Amino acid sequence: MNFDFSDDQKSLKDQARKFLGDKASSKVTRRVLDDAAVSYDEALWRGVAEMGWLGAAIPEEHGGLGLGRLELCVLAEELGRAVAPIPFSSTVYFFAEALMLAGNAAQKAALLPKVAAGDVIGCFAVSEGPGAPSPFSIQAKFENGTLTGAKIPVTDGDCAQFAIVVAREGAGVSLLLVDLNQPGVTRTTLKTLDPTRGHAKIEFKHAKAERLGEAGQGWDLAEAVLDRAAVLLAFEQVGGSQACLEMATEYAKSRYAFSRPIGSFQAIKHKLADMYVAIEVARSNAYYGAWALSSEAAELPFAAAASRAAASDAYYMCAKENIQTHGGMGFTWEVDCHLFFRRAKLLAVQAGSPAVWKEKLVKRLERRNAA
Amino acid sequence: MNFDFSDDQKSLKDQARKFLGDKASSKVTRRVLDDAAVSYDEALWRGVAEMGWLGAAIPEEHGGLGLGRLELCVLAEELGRAVAPIPFSSTVYFFAEALMLAGNAAQKAALLPKVAAGDVIGCFAVSEGPGAPSPFSIQAKFENGTLTGAKIPVTDGDCAQFAIVVAREGAGVSLLLVDLNQPGVTRTTLKTLDPTRGHAKIEFKHAKAERLGEAGQGWDLAEAVLDRAAVLLAFEQVGGSQACLEMATEYAKSRYAFSRPIGSFQAIKHKLADMYVAIEVARSNAYYGAWALSSEAAELPFAAAASRAAASDAYYMCAKENIQTHGGMGFTWEVDCHLFFRRAKLLAVQAGSPAVWKEKLVKRLERRNAA
Amino acid sequence: MDFNDTPEEAAFRAEARAFLEATCKPKAAENERVSRSLKPVEYLKAAKAYQKKKAEAGFAGITWAKAQGGRGMAPIFNVIFGQEEAKFDAPSQAFAIGLGMCVPTVIAFADDATKDRYVAKALKGEEIWCQLFSEPGAGSDVAASKTKAVREGDDWIVNGQKVWTTGAQFSDFGILLARTNPDVEKHKGLTMFIVDMKAPGVEVRPIHQMSGGRDFNEVYFTEVRIPDKNRLGEPGQGWGVALVTLMNERLAVGGSYGPDYKEILDLARTLPSPTGAGQLIQNEAFRQKFADWIVRAEGYKLAKFRTMTALSRGQAPGPESAIGKVINANQMMDIGNTAIEALDHFGIINDGDLAPMEGAFHQSYMFAPGLRIAGGTDEILKNIIAERVLGLPQDQRADKGVAFKDLPTGR
């Protein structure tokens, strides 16, 4: 039985925590939060690139470190913990994973090295409006090598150079690679619940685009990308949840009411114990997702859905109750509670809401039982 | 604004509580619980009849007291509080209400006086097997004046002389009045979660039956009866919930752990506060149901569904947490906690489960908004 | 049972309605939020003018004694006026705390001269009041207030800080809970004062909320002088005075806020279901949750009708009023969150021009956490239900018999 990270992976984690402690304090996150014109922190992005994290899972032949997905998971947990204001997930979990999954040799050779070097920010564009998208709801259209339609919202879509877009092609759906720096592309920045990350509406008018993978395979590929991203996002969510629990615990030990630390009251104790239980459940499911992702196991679709369902609910609960534990202080702008509360919601909806993933989980269980 | 019971109704309530305190202590309930051969307490049944409660809502012309439904509501709350081991709800909320709603003059004249006098126990038979019944699932068949089929379970069906049965007639569904003391009827007593009430499987083989109301109107009539019964059952559920809260509160005040009354610990305080909130919500909805029932308002279907949904959830929660508050003692046979825990489940499922009523509630809201 | 007014209540309701129709414009929708369009200064002018009219027409201080310029009516009439007023775009918010909590405390504890000075002006809307109780170190535990007032001749010198003060920025006066004796138990060393918010040494700073708004203030006191005649109650009796004020607060809070189930129903009709075909409103998981919201929202509304009934019968309202805030704050949180998640990725957009209902669900998501805390946290309210309603014993106390100055504070 070897269901935990290795010592090397754990020391990578410690190293990451130390690095982010210095370079990604909440001051850094707040610089992006407070300035609508800034969509991410460039210094941190550079630093993360220099650490090699952007290419952690990218093969050495393409300029990456060629480490496994497990290393990416421990980095994700630390980035989530830090509420890092950079387009890491869009570029690494979605864009790079999609390229590695579905890209041809030329596409990989052209873009993966740039991703690893931090020279290319990528994003993943599926949503076109309110509600969960489906293969039938997609309106953006790919015809004669050009893309027309609108995607809203696109997380990190305001700062990305390239997008992977889910679009209709004939009767089916295809995955497309689009250079966003071309005349046929218009972007509008969006105001969102989580201003520590950039969001845009992207409109395409006969924009040049090339297929990623086979025509008509787009939806299945998107689902496969989402499964991989789900596991990595789950680690960010677990990291954020853990940070909320630790923040609430520290406060509960030092804050006095009725001449006692509030952490000595059962109402607070049991609230924090419930947070702890939710996190342990989420963490254990996420580890299973990590194993399935790293070993390319057939269990990945099931494990990814379980990881994501557990982590989304845990983060919402922990972020919400962290505020409650802080009382009035927690409701102020100056205290960091709301940074987690905002990010928790972004992470919960950006790759499909909890309800969507719970339905996937049950479907996949049924499929597994049928098989 | 006059949204409460009148002083007369409140003194009827006090009188009922006093009577049941003497005649329906848990000793009485346990006599039925502990003896599989006994399906209800005859002495209590007689006593209740002498008090006139069986005929409280039956017009004087049919031997009742001719009081309103509001009086029945306050009695229901007290009977629920006492976990009374008698077929009151089956006879009064279902059987008598159905007769008054759909019976013809002859049927009313023949049976209502006997109900009021306590000489007839009635029951209401819909379920034919696992899961919620629907107009399409009903298999029992009415043809040439006779009924054939099986109903399982029928609450109080083992001690009733008459049943009102939902059966298929041609393409539709009709409501039938059936004398259970005839050759074509076989009853098998059932073991249930709540042995303080009798249950039976009733099989009909060409049993004589007469229609209650028009042919094909059976399902609508059954729904109308269920709406009336739902309000009255909600009061039993509120009464039971209130008894659980009071029992838990008393125990929490007198039981010491760690040299303090356990009621001084926030975990217990907040548990009981949550029970209180659930009960107040249920009670307020039940009052609305009582108003709609007594004034034959168009809001009855909505109010009945809200009453029932709130009361079923509240009773389950209160009965469950009353056990928890009592700790190990609460898990013993000798302590009364489980009487409520058993009855809570019977009342939650006997006229349709919470999920069924919540769906009705939303449907009826949509209908109301559409109108 | 019925929902009808008594003849007397009906007559009063008609009278109130007539006044309101003549004075304010009705809300478009029953649940429309009061227009925030007015700038603070204009809003304040409008509010004062409206309050003046209310006073002239006899709708201010409805339950107050005639001697105080009130109308000496039963509480039910106050509720009735409030029900009618809620249907109009009436700028009454600025006076809620002053007339609802502060001035009644003045009436209860001040001498006639003081009452003559303050009550009438407040009633006519000429002066606005705020409540200065909470402190950074005394939130749930208000009696731990450490803002200090030291006797100096005929005056008291005040130093300290209050927080979460609504309306401090435009208030003329406030009632201030201060520590006048740190050498006795915490409940015994407090004194209540009337403080002039324009006095030298009083500084008001807005608090920046996580939701972005600035609805509350911090108030700093530096060497602020309060004449002894502005003391309410005896020195050391301040906690008793504060309890009178807080009792009124409990009746004030607990209204419903933010979008309720009716509004998410509108959204659910247009959104696709997250699972399976059709709209969200056809999703069985949503419908079951939706039913729970109906039950709680209706239950809360109906519980208020029970309270009104008690008032209408001249009885004390039952404890059912205590459940309001616990239900509403959490339901608002849940509805806001459910709406956002149902929008899926689009739910992250809170731009009022793009988000449904001008982003009202997003406002709920960001504001509900504050409502779970303001005016008593969920935890405190449950303690209150447990102790005052159910009669459960107090928690083990760490401060019994300890002088305030010796109490552990963790600092």
Place this chain on the structure above:
Amino acid sequence: MDFNDTPEEAAFRAEARAFLEATCKPKAAENERVSRSLKPVEYLKAAKAYQKKKAEAGFAGITWAKAQGGRGMAPIFNVIFGQEEAKFDAPSQAFAIGLGMCVPTVIAFADDATKDRYVAKALKGEEIWCQLFSEPGAGSDVAASKTKAVREGDDWIVNGQKVWTTGAQFSDFGILLARTNPDVEKHKGLTMFIVDMKAPGVEVRPIHQMSGGRDFNEVYFTEVRIPDKNRLGEPGQGWGVALVTLMNERLAVGGSYGPDYKEILDLARTLPSPTGAGQLIQNEAFRQKFADWIVRAEGYKLAKFRTMTALSRGQAPGPESAIGKVINANQMMDIGNTAIEALDHFGIINDGDLAPMEGAFHQSYMFAPGLRIAGGTDEILKNIIAERVLGLPQDQRADKGVAFKDLPTGR
């Protein structure tokens, strides 16, 4: 990451498997409950015979020192044997508490002569042990035990009552926590003893549970004589001894009980949906709830794998083991209740011949409330997580520095 055994673990697993195949019959289904068909007496005989074989084959006391007849292996091997044993209909339950909690305590605190007398016989299944801690007035607060032991020459005279004792009716010995000094603080006046359950004055009465069964006992002690040599640890040190026993309990409890999500899935395929068409499994409200059960059940199972990994690496298991019972007892309650409500009116029938799964869901409904209490209530377990895992401060204590005899008991 992988789920594989190390070569050493794999070899041991094969060895265990071989022994079990030769000794017991496999369960039909992985989650089949151990057959209750045997009468108590026969079951006990079978259990003792099985334990004897285990001891002979070297599968008893796997982690115990060789000197104690154990095998001196790491805890992971104990877990591995348990995993394999769970796949068979192995009557090991009767020894779980004795060999899991009591005898290890004896080994830790008894002198060699005492160990020689008891340990080997227990290991070979010749003598069965029970644990005598809880009392009617000392459940969550075990240290409040008041069963009295008074020194008399070389003996102690015991009077009092213990409760919720598993296996007392067939046990030969028990470890007994008794009050030997009521004049000091409660934790300081306790002493642990080995008590002969067949000694005069020991009376065992079964407890009738609300679920109908009689799985536990009350044990009454009247003038029971215990020789001083059967004392474990010094007089007054009993609480320290008890903590060692309880530490082992925490590892013991927390397994999953009753029907889990796999079994309600089978039911959901056959039941009609309570709303709309089709089967329950097609109901979106059920599916969302079902997903939550999967997540918690899998999360709990996977957390145990993390614990095993720590053991396998020779590290101390992390706190994840603490979450088991809080999750499982409540999930069992919820699944049982959901199944019954989904059956609608039919759900009230708990006759094993008619109810689905021989009434297993009904057993859950009636037994889960006990699991929320046994071996630490939900509330106590959350206190433990809060204090021992998160390091939050203890609750305010009412018993600090107070002699046991002077503690308030409400009686």
